[in-house]
Structures are given as C-alpha cells and as structure tokens.
Amino acid sequence: MxxxxxxxxxxxxxxxxxxxxxxxxxxxxxxxxxxxxxxxxxxxxxxxxxxxxxxxxxxxxxxxxxxxxxxxxxxxxxxxxxxxxxxxxxxxxxxxxxxxxxxxxxxxxxxxxxxxxxxxxxxxxxxxxxxxxxxxxxxxxxxxxxxxxxxxxxxxxxxxxxxxxxxxxxxxxxxxxxxxxxxxxxxxxxxxxxxxxxxxxxxxxxxxxxxxxxxxxxxxxxxxxxxGLEPSRACPLPETIRPALAWKSSLAMVKTLPPGRGISYGHVYTTTRDERIGTIPVGYADGFRRIEGNVVLVRGRRVPVIGRVTMDQIMVQLDGVPEAQVGDVVVLIGRQQEECISAEEVAERWGTINYEVTSGLAARVPRLYIGP
Structure with a gap:
C-alpha cells in the first residue's frame, strides 16, 4: 500500500x-x-x-x-x-x-x-x-x-x-x-x-x-x-535500540511563484525571486508546532518550512529539490535516504522534549503498523 x-x-x-x-x-x-x-x-x-x-x-x-x-x-x-x-x-x-x-x-x-x-x-x-x-x-x-x-x-x-x-x-x-x-x-x-x-x-x-x-x-x-527515544541528551541509548515511529505526509501541490508573493497567514515570508513552493497537508491540528524554523525531508533532502504553520497545511521552499513533484513522500520525523530528522531534533527545535513530540501526535493522524 x-x-x-x-x-x-x-x-x-x-x-x-x-x-x-x-x-x-x-x-x-x-x-x-x-x-x-x-x-x-x-x-x-x-x-x-x-x-x-x-x-x-x-x-x-x-x-x-x-x-x-x-x-x-x-x-x-x-x-x-x-x-x-x-x-x-x-x-x-x-x-x-x-x-x-x-x-x-x-x-x-x-x-x-x-x-x-x-x-x-x-x-x-x-x-x-x-x-x-x-x-x-x-x-x-x-x-x-x-x-x-x-x-x-x-x-x-x-x-x-x-x-x-x-x-x-x-x-x-x-x-x-x-x-x-x-x-x-x-x-x-x-x-x-x-x-x-x-x-x-x-x-x-x-x-x-x-x-x-x-x-x-x-x-x-x-x-x-x-x-527508541532517548531519555535525554545526557542519557543516550545503546546503538542496539531502534526508534519505532516515523511521521510522514506528501506533497499536495507544487507551484512556482513570482517575486513579492506572500506565503500563508500574515505573509511573514515573501518570495524574493521566482521560487518553487510546495504545499503539504499537515498542520498544528496534527501536532506539527506553529513555530519558525521547521524543516522536513523531500527526496532525502532537508527543505525549510516557510510562512506560518496553519491548522491543516504547511508550505515548503523547494528550490533545493528541483525534481520534487506532487505525490512525493515528505518525512517530518524519521529517515529518508541518507538524511534523518529525529524526534529529539524536533524537540530541540520546538523547545520541548521528545516525549511531548510523539505523544502530541493528534488522534486524526492514522497509525500504520509494520511487523513485527
């Protein structure tokens, strides 16, 4: 599937x-x-x-x-x-x-x-x-x-x-x-x-x-x-232990916008040139925090979330992934190719702990089980 x-x-x-x-x-x-x-x-x-x-x-x-x-x-x-x-x-x-x-x-x-x-x-x-x-x-x-x-x-x-x-x-x-x-x-x-x-x-x-x-x-x-989440940075896990959760979404839309175009509520981000912008159907109602500096993975590369996180959607700047297209899987937490965004990294960015990151995933986010 x-x-x-x-x-x-x-x-x-x-x-x-x-x-x-x-x-x-x-x-x-x-x-x-x-x-x-x-x-x-x-x-x-x-x-x-x-x-x-x-x-x-x-x-x-x-x-x-x-x-x-x-x-x-x-x-x-x-x-x-x-x-x-x-x-x-x-x-x-x-x-x-x-x-x-x-x-x-x-x-x-x-x-x-x-x-x-x-x-x-x-x-x-x-x-x-x-x-x-x-x-x-x-x-x-x-x-x-x-x-x-x-x-x-x-x-x-x-x-x-x-x-x-x-x-x-x-x-x-x-x-x-x-x-x-x-x-x-x-x-x-x-x-x-x-x-x-x-x-x-x-x-x-x-x-x-x-x-x-x-x-x-x-x-x-x-x-x-x-x-598979560490108790703290001062208490790391043995390499044998594996994280169990990955959080994903996909690119719902990709478009090129001209210079001067405001992105999302309040237009806190404005394009400075022709920029490829992707829209991802995940937001703060799913547990993705409404803060600046978020990053996700597209085709194994880190891309910045731009503009304000909305209830159900976020936007990303895709100039660094010119081959990105609608339907591509987006990783919010987890590994994609050689890159990885851990729950601990997300917690540090959000000013919290990994416990809160994963337990904050909303009920409307389906859990799909693999294995054992």
Whole structure:
C-alpha cells in the first residue's frame, strides 16, 4: 500500500523495533519488564504496542488513567496492568473487577479501596508509592512500613507492590538519584526485616534501567526507551535500540511563484525571486508546532518550512529539490535516504522534549503498523 494515496498525513510504527527494544531490556537486566503504554503509548498506539511488547517478553503494562487500562482490557489483553498515578474513587470498582492494579499513598485510600474490594468480591491489588524525591505523588519513606502493614491486615486489598520514581536519573549528576535510591532501599530493607516485602518492588524508569542496576529490583519500568527515544541528551541509548515511529505526509501541490508573493497567514515570508513552493497537508491540528524554523525531508533532502504553520497545511521552499513533484513522500520525523530528522531534533527545535513530540501526535493522524 502507498499511504500517500490514502492519507494526508500518517505515522508508521515499527512493532519489530518495539519488540527488539523490549528483548534488549529483558536480556540486559534479567528482570521483568513493565512496558509503559500511557498516553496512547507515547503517541504510538496503546493496544498494538502493548501486544507487541508482551509478545516480546514484557510481563506488565503500565498506564496513567483508568480509561487507558480499560481500553487494553477491551482489546483482549489479560496481562497485569498498573495505573501509575491517581484514580478517581468512582472507577475503583470497575478496575478491581477488571483485574487492574492500583497505586496508593495514604491510609484513607487503602481503607476505602479495601471496602471497594470487599464489595467487588475480589481484592484490590495495590502498589504503594513512596515519594523519595520526585515530590509529586507518594507517601513519605518513614510512613511506608505503617501503610504496608495496613494493607496486609485489611480484607479486600492485596499488597502486590511498592515503588518510587526517579526525578533526575537522566541527568549527568548522579547525586540526586543516589539520594533517592538510598531512601527507597532503606524502605525495602525495613519491609524485608519485618517480613512484609511484596512480590513486586520497582524503581527504575528508562534512565534508571539504563544506568542503575542497583535499582532494578524485581522489574524495570521501560517507557521512552522502549520506543527508541532517548531519555535525554545526557542519557543516550545503546546503538542496539531502534526508534519505532516515523511521521510522514506528501506533497499536495507544487507551484512556482513570482517575486513579492506572500506565503500563508500574515505573509511573514515573501518570495524574493521566482521560487518553487510546495504545499503539504499537515498542520498544528496534527501536532506539527506553529513555530519558525521547521524543516522536513523531500527526496532525502532537508527543505525549510516557510510562512506560518496553519491548522491543516504547511508550505515548503523547494528550490533545493528541483525534481520534487506532487505525490512525493515528505518525512517530518524519521529517515529518508541518507538524511534523518529525529524526534529529539524536533524537540530541540520546538523547545520541548521528545516525549511531548510523539505523544502530541493528534488522534486524526492514522497509525500504520509494520511487523513485527
């Protein structure tokens, strides 16, 4: 199939890359892998990515919202799923019955979830979150043993796991993560001493998985790296890891305009000579940011986006690609011939991070799956 014959813009997701990346982390850590597929798998498509990750050896799935967990269940995925953050009490019963594990950090939550578990007729599987330095969600480290004991004593809940989240594991300075790791280890040791260690202890995100063997515990939570995207410039990926997503469109129109012609809204770009201008059917409603300095690939060469990005279309200057013609595939993220525009490059240009670039791809951009 030629996607440009069917779609204005599309994303190609290489499930073989997802599978290979999961296998890499399974092999290098010798731990269970929790594939983080929140935010529609960082824009890659939750159910297809989750299925590929599980088939490649992942043991768990992680999401951020109740709806994300239930979407995976509706897709027929029976693997363990953990909601990493807050869940509205109104959704607890539905999630417990669906066998979705929940995150807690307070006594009130534990008591109320136990009541929900008893009413559901099956225990709520709980993971206790410990705030060791992220300062977001989680109980204080010194309170964790008391809450763990509370979970163990109440009918209607099961103490399935305990975890923390590193705030700066992707930075060059190891000291902040050293401090977090030490705080969490002391909590785990206290639970072990009291005979309360749960089956699943986890701390490492992608950066921790790459850099922190002492924090691998029972499983590693692999998010950004599973998609072949680096956690940060200071935390690059091994060459074995491959990016899974390419974002493409095509040339819808090519024309030559005379000098003095304004391009797009506001005419912030005006031609200075006869110029070949191409129109591409992708815009900020698809997730392509409305900023100056954007670049795309046409026939393996970089061409500048000129004028303002509009909701559904952009214009490019094609003088450097005189052979370009209507129907040519345009690459916004990915490789074309010898050239490549990475999500990291786009993020730097947009003043953000690669996470936001891919998770910002709009729902109206079709995801086309390759492999595995």
């Amino acid at each position: 030629q996607p440009q014959m069917h779609y204005a813009t599309w994303a190609e997701v290489d499930l073989g890359a997802i599978a290979g990346n999961v296998r890499f982390f399974r092999k290098t850590t010798q731990r269970a892998v929790m594939a983080v597929v929140k935010a529609n798998a960082y824009g890659h498509g939750a159910a297809p990515v989750a299925r590929a990750a599980l088939e490649a050896g992942a043991s768990w799935l992680a999401v951020a919202r109740a709806g994300e967990a239930l979407e995976l269940r509706e897709a027929g995925l029976a693997a363990p799923i953990l909601i990493l953050g807050y869940t509205s009490p109104a959704r607890w019963m539905e999630l417990i019955r669906a066998g979705v594990s929940l995150t807690v950090w307070s006594e009130a939550q534990i008591v109320e979830m136990a009541a929900a578990g008893r009413q559901a007729g099956k225990p709520a599987h709980l993971h206790l979150k410990v705030d060791t330095g992220m300062s977001r969600l989680g109980t204080k480290p010194e309170q964790a043993p008391l809450l763990a004991e509370k979970i163990r004593k109440l009918e209607g809940v099961l103490f399935e796991g305990i975890f923390t989240h590193f705030a700066r594991a992707d930075e060059a300075d190891p000291a902040p993560t050293d401090a977090q790791s030490t705080r969490f280890r002391k909590v785990v040791e206290a639970l072990e001493h009291a005979g309360m260690r749960p089956p699943w202890v986890h701390a490492s995100n992608s950066a921790g998985t790459l850099r922190r063997p002492e924090a691998w515990y029972d499983l590693v939570r692999v998010g950004i790296a599973m998609y």
